[in-house]
Amino acid sequence: MDHMPAESQFVTFSLGEELFAVPVTVVREILDHEDPFKIPHGPDYLMGLRDVRGQGVPIIDLRLRLGMTPTVRTPHTRILVLDIPLGEKDLALGLVADKVFEVTPFRRDSIEQAPDIGVRWRSDYIRGVVRRETGFVVIIDLAKLFSDSGPALAGTTLPERSVA
Numbered sequence: 001m002d003h004m005p006a007e008s009q010f011v012t013f014s015l016g017e018e019l020f021a022v023p024v025t026v027v028r029e030i031l032d033h034e035d036p037f038k039i040p041h042g043p044d045y046l047m048g049l050r051d052v053r054g055q056g057v058p059i060i061d062l063r064l065r066l067g068m069t070p071t072v073r074t075p076h077t078r079i080l081v082l083d084i085p086l087g088e089k090d091l092a093l094g095l096v097a098d099k100v101f102e103v104t105p106f107r108r109d110s111i112e113q114a115p116d117i118g119v120r121w122r123s124d125y126i127r128g129v130v131r132r133e134t135g136f137v138v139i140i141d142l143a144k145l146f147s148d149s150g151p152a153l154a155g156t157t158l159p160e161r162s163v164a
Helices: 142-147
Strands: 006-015 017-025 027-032 046-053 055-060 080-085 089-097 100-106 126-132 135-140
Touching: 006 089, 006 135, 017 100, 017 126, 027 046, 027 100, 046 089, 080 142
Parallel strands: 017 135, 055 089
Antiparallel strands: 006 017, 006 100, 027 080, 046 055, 080 089, 126 135
């Protein structure tokens, strides 16, 4: 996080009772939830594709990607359309959020490292946490979360592949 300016803007959203944030610089737009076009044989967290201004954008149930229960659609459910920088290109994704709250600034010195104990997700998927009066805001490292094919939950392992 040393490359961050003294203060950066983040979009905050909830998944259940937990509060998350992503940098505003990766948020293209925020849309009302519509059912995506289903894609067979995709991972469980891939809900399908949605047309966003002429581009097919994969819609991800972030709750499932983080090992939570599936999203239950409400009038507050939104899709954050993101352009996540991955190497030389941007990955366009739609993340389903239970509710989007605000764009808010976080000072670099208020962003703490993710603790390794007592956190539900592997800490390498967490860019940092910000302490608030009502609890913590978890800043997700989107590039890590979506470039790593491994499970997002701590202590979860995939079967090892044998090399023949």
